[in-house]
Amino acid sequence: MxxxxxxxxQTYSSVTEAEKILQKHEESQRTKCGHALQKLVSxxxxxxxxxxxxxxxxxxxxxxxRSAMLFLLILPEHFSCPVPGVCANGQITLEWRQRDGRLxxxxxxxxxxxxxxxxxxxxxxxxxxxxxxxxxxxxITNFLQNVSQ
Amino acid sequence: xxxxxIEPGEQLALYVTQEQDPFNDGQLTGNPFVPRHALKNxxxxxxxxxxxxxxxxxxxxxxxxxxxxxxxQSFLGVAQLSIEAVRMIPSLNVEHTPRKWESLHSDIINxxxxxxxxxxxxxxxxxxxxxxxx
Numbered sequence: 001m002x003x004x005x006x007x008x009x010q011t012y013s014s015v016t017e018a019e020k021i022l023q024k025h026e027e028s029q030r031t032k033c034g035h036a037l038q039k040l041v042s043x044x045x046x047x048x049x050x051x052x053x054x055x056x057x058x059x060x061x062x063x064x065x066r067s068a069m070l071f072l073l074i075l076p077e078h079f080s081c082p083v084p085g086v087c088a089n090g091q092i093t094l095e096w097r098q099r100d101g102r103l104x105x106x107x108x109x110x111x112x113x114x115x116x117x118x119x120x121x122x123x124x125x126x127x128x129x130x131x132x133x134x135x136x137x138x139x140i141t142n143f144l145q146n147v148s149q
Numbered sequence: 150x151x152x153x154x155i156e157p158g159e160q161l162a163l164y165v166t167q168e169q170d171p172f173n174d175g176q177l178t179g180n181p182f183v184p185r186h187a188l189k190n191x192x193x194x195x196x197x198x199x200x201x202x203x204x205x206x207x208x209x210x211x212x213x214x215x216x217x218x219x220x221x222q223s224f225l226g227v228a229q230l231s232i233e234a235v236r237m238i239p240s241l242n243v244e245h246t247p248r249k250w251e252s253l254h255s256d257i258i259n260x261x262x263x264x265x266x267x268x269x270x271x272x273x274x275x276x277x278x279x280x281x282x283x
Contacts, residue, residue: 105268105272107264115264129265
C-alpha cells in the first residue's frame with residue numbers, strides 16, 4: 001500500500017498501480033523540484049561505486065536511490081522541495097531545513113527503510129525508522145507540516 | 150604534527166563539502182559528520198576528524214581546499230569543534246589512535262549508536278560547531 005498524502009483516502013494495492021498515478025503527479029513535480037531531481041540523479045551517478053569520497057564511503061544503492069526518488073516524486077504539492085544529499089554510509093538523504101533550526105532529514109538505506117530525524121520549533125528532537133513502503137504516512141506528513149512550511 | 154592523545158581544550162576540524170543549503174546560509178550542510186558504517190561491525194560508525202594541532206585556520210582551509218579538489222567536491226569551509234563539545238555527545242568517543250591521511254593526522258569518532266539515533270546526535274554536534282567559510 002502506498003499512501004500519497006495524509007488527507008488522501010485512496011490507497012493503491014500495488015506499486016504498478018501507484019506508478020500510474022505517479023506519472024500524472026510527476027510532471028508537476030519535475031517543474032517544481034527540477035533542481036532536486038537533477039541533483040538526486042547526479043548523486044546516484046557520482047556515488048554508485050564504493051570509495052566515492054576518495055576514502056571508504058559505501059556505494060549508494062539502487063534501492064536507496066529509487067526510494068528517495070519515489071519520495072521526491074510523490075511529495076505533496078503544498079510542501080517545499082527538500083535538498084538531496086548523500087552520506088558516507090551510502091544512504092541518500094532528503095532534508096528540509098529552516099533558518100529557525102527546524103529540520104526534517106530522511107535517509108534511505110539499501111534495505112528499503114527510511115530513517116527520519118526531526119528538530120521541531122519547540123525544541124523537540126525525534127528520530128525513528130519505518131519502511132519506505134508506507135511512503136508519506138501520518139508521522140512523516142505531520143513532521144513535514146511542522147518543518148516544510 | 151603530534152600523534153599524542155587528544156588533550157583538553159584541543160580543537161578539532163571537519164571539512165565541509167557539498168552544496169550550500171539554500172535555506173541556511175552559513176549553516177553546516179553536506180555530510181561532514183555523517184559516519185561511515187563498517188560492514189563487519191554493525192555497531193561501529195565512524196568518521197574522520199582532523200586535529201588542529203598548531204595549525205592556523207588559514208592552513209586548515211588550505212588543506213581542506215586541497216582535499217576537496219582531490220575528491221572533486223566543492224569546498225565550503227571548515228567546521229571547528231572543541232573536544233569538550235564532542236565528548237558531551239552521548240555514546241560518542243574520539244579514539245586516541247590517529248591515522249595518517251594526506252599528510253594530516255585524523256582521529257576517529259566512534260559511534261555506539263545505530264541509525265537513526267546517530268544522525269540525530271550528529272546534527273546536534275554539527276550545531277555546536279563554529280563554521281569557517283572559505
